[in-house]
Amino acid sequence: MTTHLRDEQGPFFGEFGGRFMPESLIAALDEISAAYDEAKNDPSFAAELAALHRTYTGRPSIITEAPRFAEHAGGARIILKREDLNHTGSHKINNVLGQALLAQRLGKTRLIAETGAGQHGVATATAAALFGMSCVVYMGEVDTERQALNVARMRLLGAEVVSVTTGTRTLKDALNEAFRDWVANVEDTHYLLGTVAGPHPFPVMVRDFHKVIGEEAREQVLALTGALPTAVVACVGGGSNAIGIFHAFLDDPDVELYGYEAAGDGVDTDRHAATISRGRPGVLHGSRSLMLQDADGQTSDSHSISAGLDYPGVGPEHAWLSSIGRATYLPITDAEAMNAFRLLCVTEGIIPAIESAHALAGALDLGKRLGPGATILINLSGRGDKDVETAGRYFGVLDEAALVATELDAIEADEAEGVQR
Amino acid sequence: MTAVTSAAGPTAGSASAAASPVGRTIARANSDRAGALIGYLPVGFPTLAGSIDAAVALVENGVDVLELGLPYTDPVMDGPVIQRATQTALENGFRLRDAFTAVEAIRARVDAPILLMTYYNPIVQYGIDRFADDLVSAGGAGLITPDLTVDSGAEWLATSDRTGLDRVFLTAPTSTSERLKLAVDHSRGFVYVVSTMGVTGARGDVDSAARTLVDRLREVGASTSTASACVGIGISTGDQVAEVLAYADGAIVGSALVRALSEHGVAGVARVAAELAAGTRR
Known part of the structure; x- marks a missing residue:
């Protein structure tokens, strides 16, 4: 292997990746891309994140x-x-703290997230508490039932948990609902996507934080x-x-x-x-x-x-x-x-x-x-x-x-x- | 994203407005009346036959252009009313090919151009070229693509150029002027003005952001002779249609029609369409 696979920065990985999103969200995605590119090259961002990981994540x-x-x-x-x-x-906190710091830089005051097992939702609710932001977590109704403990954890942390009853009532529908919220509230809200899927720059950014x-x-x-x-x-x-x-x-x-x-x-x-x-x-x-x-x-x-x-x-x-x-x-x-x-x-x-x-x-x-x-x-x-x-x-x-x-x-x-x- | 220039291709929409049945229909509505009324209904709701009858009723009651939505499992731009209807259609066994059946049947009964509103993955799986060819054969006019923007749409741009189908791209209050121009230059039929930051659904007031956005689109070349500016999302009454047509070329109504169809059947949707159409004559 002569190529450097670690250098891939998106938006495409071979034929995969890209950005197939409603126009209403393109400006927000561009804003995050730009902020992330700037943060990546800013030693103070890396230092701040590393300090959080040392003193908070463990x-x-x-x-x-x-x-x-x-x-x-x-x-x-x-x-x-x-x-x-x-x-x-779980590992989810790595990405959550990175994106929450970025959201703070962008002046956002509200975090939204999708969650399946609730691990990402808990991590996001935690970051929202830590950073003094409001937080809404979308979770499929099926998942709120099978992960009831994490629902309680998120609520204890001050987050609102919305049980999603559309479609299959699981993780994919929670993503749909989070995107819908984001379209309507993009001005003050950061969608803290919890995995390496979604439109560019999420797959690259979430990977980098992990x-x-x-x-x-x-x-x-x-x-x-x-x-x-x-x-x-x-x-x-x-x-x-x-x-x-x-x-x-x-x-x-x-x-x-x-x-x-x-x-x-x-x-x-x-x-x-x-x-x-x-x-x-x-x-x-x-x-x-x-x-x-x-x-x-x-x-x-x-x-x-x-x-x-x-x-x-x-x-x-x-x-x-x-x-x-x-x-x-x-x-x-x-x-x-x-x-x-x-x-x-x-x-x-x-x-x-x-x-x-x-x-x-x-x-x-x-x-x-x-x-x-x-x-x-x-x-x-x-x-x-x-x-x-x-x-x-x-x-x-x-x-x-x-x-x-x-x-x-x-x-x-x-x-x-x-x-x- | 850097694919913008290569995706743009050789043609811009502006030269093609006269060749587009949708563009001509909207231009005519603007010279005869205050502007065009574009009505949305999903294919297959409440049944395939029922959706055909409802679409015909829209045209018979003053809708100028039909926008038929293709039910999809993950409709991120749609609010609860349309989600419920399209989920019902899927549960009833909607298949993509039903769209062509519907277009052909509606075109046989009324003379209004028909655009399909579809999320991207279904047409990718069907085959973009095959889908376009089948749409042409059925007598359809083109596509509205809520999750496909110009800079990600090279394949659809090429296919729509080959087939001459209309392509309606969305613009939003948050779009930069550069992106507005991109959408105007590449849209054919009209350019979709997303009135407010949010998903589909009736609202008490149509956002003042819509007027600002239409003004900004005019500055980058949107007009009935190039790409008309038609406003959608949140419009549910004849008064709102009239209000929007004071500055825009067309008004798009969806959820209000879907709700009428859900609650009062074809007769109900016909009544609402007629009430909305009255707004084009004020």
């Missing part, structure tokens, strides 16, 4: 080696990048092991945590990159969110990328047990990285993700977000393929506090104490019998 996030989990991954060495330990519980994840992890893994990892893995919904950890490694051709998409009930069913595995090129929410759609270009319903991955599109840079073969995207079913979720809980004492559990499940398979001697760096993008109810119901432990030892015994017994989990 950066750098640590890495944790997971040897007991690794025993189930073919003997590969497993290292977790602990974005789950960030303030607010690339600190990979930059830190690359140094941390080198310091720990003396070498770059064999593979870097992450879950992919819109793709913000994945691009965040991938980006620092894009020009390390020996480092394999794997993104794990939500396969729901399975990619051969009609209930999944595996956009790259099963999607076609199309335009959704302002950029050209891969998406789940029918023959007429109507967006298909997606499904995942994880609200944060339940999105029928994906960031254009991922579609491009897939098209050029630099990163590989594979599906993980609900069942595979939930088993990896349980395994991390009982082997390492870490409750992951169900989103991140897709990356863990992928690493279990990948480790078996790569074998001993391989090092796999996993972006543990979020913690599972918000998922305790979902997981508790899934595993039937909500009403009684979980019998942890029994859990682990059951997993090991399954493996001994070669049971497909």
Whole structure:
């Protein structure tokens, strides 16, 4: 690989990306582009953001080696990048603080956001409180039900949560509603888009705010092991945590990159969110990328047990990285993700977000393929506090104490019998 | 974005106004009356046949140009009334090809030019060239593209040049003068003046921003002999039509018609159309 993949600045990544938006929002997008370009070249912006991350987010996030989990991954060495330990519980805060600072520079007094699992909404509500801005978070009605705890968190932080009842009542409809709000209130409002999708400059800007994840992890893994990892893995919904950890490694051709998409009930069913595995090129929410759609270009319903991955599109840079073969995207079913979720809980004492559990499940398979001697760096993008109810119901432990030892015994017994989990 | 000049291509809309049936219709309405009335309804609501009957009723009651919306799962520029109608159409099994059925059936019954209002992805998936050819065959006049701007629209500009179809781009109160000129130069049929910062839906007052925006469009060349300036979003009464036509070439009404159709059927939408059309004769 002779090109510098890290240099891509949009609006297009190959044939993907661009800006397909109503004229009413073009001026706002141009304003953000200009402000971001200026901020990028302003050392005081970088210093301000770095100070916030040091004193508020808790950066750098640590890495944790997971040897007991690794025993189930073919003997590969497993290292977790602990974005789950960030303030607010996920990687989302990286982008949120960056954009909130930018919004402040633009004189905006109101932040709006879409959210699926609620992690981005919580992070945005947090930033709004920190910066003294008002905040409205759009969340699909289905998601407000399955992530009720995060709804409460956002309200406690002073945000208004709007339950979106149109369309499929999930993340994509929350984006639609946020765009509609933005069209009407663009003068005082910044739309703090939470993933690397949407119109230019969001895919580039959000990536840049998250690339600190990979930059830190690359140094941390080198310091720990003396070498770059064999593979870097992450879950992919819109793709913000994945691009965040991938980006620092894009020009390390020996480092394999794997993104794990939500396969729901399975990619051969009609209930999944595996956009790259099963999607076609199309335009959704302002950029050209891969998406789940029918023959007429109507967006298909997606499904995942994880609200944060339940999105029928994906960031254009991922579609491009897939098209050029630099990163590989594979599906993980609900069942595979939930088993990896349980395994991390009982082997390492870490409750992951169900989103991140897709990356863990992928690493279990990948480790078996790569074998001993391989090092796999996993972006543990979020913690599972918000998922305790979902997981508790899934595993039937909500009403009684979980019998942890029994859990682990059951997993090991399954493996001994070669049971497909 | 830097694609502006390459996307612009060889033709500008201004030379083509006379060749556009929509442009001619609007010019005629401006010489005979205060201006043109453009009526929006979604295809397939409440049913395909019902939407055809309703569109015919609009024309029979004084609507000059029809704007037929194609239902889409993610309509970011539409407010609740139109969202509900298009979602119903989708639930009833709307297919893109129904648009051509509707255009052909309406054209067989009334003589008014028909523009389709469509978000971009459906026509990308259908194939922009194939979609344009089928629209020409059905007797349609062109497209209004709410989420496709001139600088991102190179493919549609080329296809509309090849087929001669009208292309209506949107302008907003926040558009720079440079972008207004881009829209005027490349629109054919008319240029859509988004009256207010917001999504579709009836409003008590049509924003004074609309008048300012029309003035700014005039400065960059919008006129009935080039690209007419037609104001949409928020207009729901004959009085508002008259008020808008005092400075604009056309008034576009959507949600008020869709609501009338939802609540009172074809007879109801006909009544509202007639009331709106009275505003063109004041």
